[in-house]
Amino acid sequence: MSFDTLGLSDNILSAIAAAGFEKPTPIQEQAIPHALKGRDVLGIAQTGTGKTAAFTLPMLNRLEKGRARARMPRTLILEPTRELAAQVEQSFEIIGQNHKLNLALLIGGVSFADQNKILDRGADVLIATPGRLLDHIERGKLLLTGVEILVIDEADRMLDMGFIPDVERICKLIPFTRQTLFFSATMPTEIQRLVDTFLHNPVRVEVAPPATAASTVEQRIVTAPKEAPDKRALLRDVIRGEADLTNGIVFCNRKRDVDIVDKSLRKHGFNAACLHGDMDQRSRMKTLDQFKSGEIALLVASDVAARGLDIPNVSHVLNYDVPIHAEDYIHRIGRTGRAGRSGKTIMLATRADKKYVDAISQMTGISIAHEAGKTGDKFDNAEKPRAKSAGKRPGQSNQRKVASAPPSIDAPAPPRNRTKAESDSEYPSPDIGGKRPRGRPDGENSRKVVGLGDHMPAFLARPVRPGTK
Numbered sequence: 117m118s119f120d121t122l123g124l125s126d127n128i129l130s131a132i133a134a135a136g137f138e139k140p141t142p143i144q145e146q147a148i149p150h151a152l153k154g155r156d157v158l159g160i161a162q163t164g165t166g167k168t169a170a171f172t173l174p175m176l177n178r179l180e181k182g183r184a185r186a187r188m189p190r191t192l193i194l195e196p197t198r199e200l201a202a203q204v205e206q207s208f209e210i211i212g213q214n215h216k217l218n219l220a221l222l223i224g225g226v227s228f229a230d231q232n233k234i235l236d237r238g239a240d241v242l243i244a245t246p247g248r249l250l251d252h253i254e255r256g257k258l259l260l261t262g263v264e265i266l267v268i269d270e271a272d273r274m275l276d277m278g279f280i281p282d283v284e285r286i287c288k289l290i291p292f293t294r295q296t297l298f299f300s301a302t303m304p305t306e307i308q309r310l311v312d313t314f315l316h317n318p319v320r321v322e323v324a325p326p327a328t329a330a331s332t333v334e335q336r337i338v339t340a341p342k343e344a345p346d347k348r349a350l351l352r353d354v355i356r357g358e359a360d361l362t363n364g365i366v367f368c369n370r371k372r373d374v375d376i377v378d379k380s381l382r383k384h385g386f387n388a389a390c391l392h393g394d395m396d397q398r399s400r401m402k403t404l405d406q407f408k409s410g411e412i413a414l415l416v417a418s419d420v421a422a423r424g425l426d427i428p429n430v431s432h433v434l435n436y437d438v439p440i441h442a443e444d445y446i447h448r449i450g451r452t453g454r455a456g457r458s459g460k461t462i463m464l465a466t467r468a469d470k471k472y473v474d475a476i477s478q479m480t481g482i483s484i485a486h487e488a489g490k491t492g493d494k495f496d497n498a499e500k501p502r503a504k505s506a507g508k509r510p511g512q513s514n515q516r517k518v519a520s521a522p523p524s525i526d527a528p529a530p531p532r533n534r535t536k537a538e539s540d541s542e543y544p545s546p547d548i549g550g551k552r553p554r555g556r557p558d559g560e561n562s563r564k565v566v567g568l569g570d571h572m573p574a575f576l577a578r579p580v581r582p583g584t585k
């Protein structure tokens with residue numbers, strides 16, 4: 117299969133060739149023809165398999181006809197984090213090199229003035245995080261009534277409790293006749309239910325069952341001690357033990373721990389830096405650039421770096437903490453093993469993490485063997501002394517490459533009550549109070565925490581029909 121058969125224009129085909137793409141990835145091959153026909157699409161494919169071009173290419177095709185008017189963008193892409201929005205803008209620039217398109221990136225943490233100028237010229241493509249987009253709308257700088265295509269990337273994340281009020285507000289401002297494209301690597305069943313309210317008669321293109329980890333990532337779990345200094349010592353042991361570790365992202369669940377682990381690694385001579393949502397945007401971008409260029413080898417990060425970031429050649433993802441939401445595991449480890457490359461991931465898990473580890477195994481359908489860290493004892497042996505360790509001699513490694521079992525879409529999902537305050541996407545930090553002043557001058561970071569607050573998402577008011585997806 118080549119790109120020629122998908123129905124894209126010659127102009128686009130030459131841009132694809134210039135970008136160095138030889139043939140479409142499975143999600144591109146399957147989603148693009150439907151999107152070109154104007155159908156709504158729900159596209160599900162593993163991390164790092166080219167979902168971005170699966171929506172940017174058909175968007176380009178549509179944008180070849182017609183022109184944007186001032187403050188009335190023609191297409192809109194919503195992303196959960198600023199860095200991901202900026203990355204999608206860059207990939208749009210590459211793929212749109214033969215088209216004179218006006219792209220507008222609307223993200224928080226940067227000045228409104230430059231963004232306004234671009235909007236005034238008329239944007240063909242708006243790439244935004246929801247908070248800053250709503251800020252522009254509230255300031256009367258933006259009308260969504262001309263939007264022909266709406267893309268929601270990382271769709272399950274954008275429909276969970278933290279983002280849904282904003283996403284609903286935005287969708288109500290876009291004409292019903294729009295085309296809507298949703299993409300993600302994960303789609304928990306309870307979020308799937310919501311998808312149907314945003315898409316009109318969609319084609320579901322599923323390259324792999326949702327929550328399938330990229331097959332190019334080798335996964336391991338090391339049992340960790342509970343005490344933080346010991347756990348940090350284990351992290352150092354693990355890093356030192358990986359001869360092929362060239363660079364890596366170390367994920368922590370809490371921003372506070374991101375800082376602590378980063379400082380500790382640097383103190384012990386590692387070339388590390390941190391990335392989380394409480395940092396100013398300039399530092400966030402600078403750190404990410406330094407990591408991309410290889411100036412920094414270890415990026416200690418919150419889940420703000422978990423979704424979508426496409427950094428080639430990340431050799432390792434290290435989970436210092438077990439993620440509480442199982443799908444975050446898929447996204448975190450998906451920062452390595454991208455575009456067919458291989459990658460490794462190691463997760464430190466204490467015994468107290470067992471239920472989260474089980475949820476991950478259940479969701480991914482993969483049972484990952486535990487190995488004892490130097491300072492930890494064996495996790496699964498401690499829980500199930502006979503069943504798991506039968507036949508093993510003392511000291512024999514329990515490590516193995518994971519065996520893929522077919523993941524079940526119906527696996528019980530972990531509780532989904534993630535709020536803006538809990539998560540580190542473009543949300544306010546609970547540490548700074550989370551109250552959003554009127555007018556939201558600072559964009560997302562000053563947005564009010566929506567527990568449910570003063571906005572009741574419409575989906576909560578809808579009766580649940582048993583037997584539907």
Ligand code: ADP
Pocket residue numbers: 136137138139140141144161162163164165166167168169424425426454455
């Ligand atoms: P996803 O959104 O599925 O996680 P991305 O869209 O970020 O994945 O793409 C991952 C990487 O694969 C990017 O570096 C992108 O340039 C590259 N890529 C995308 N499509 C192709 C293709 N058809 N051939 C080769 N590389 C591709």
Ligand code: MG
Pocket residue numbers: 167168269424
């Ligand atoms: Mg993506």
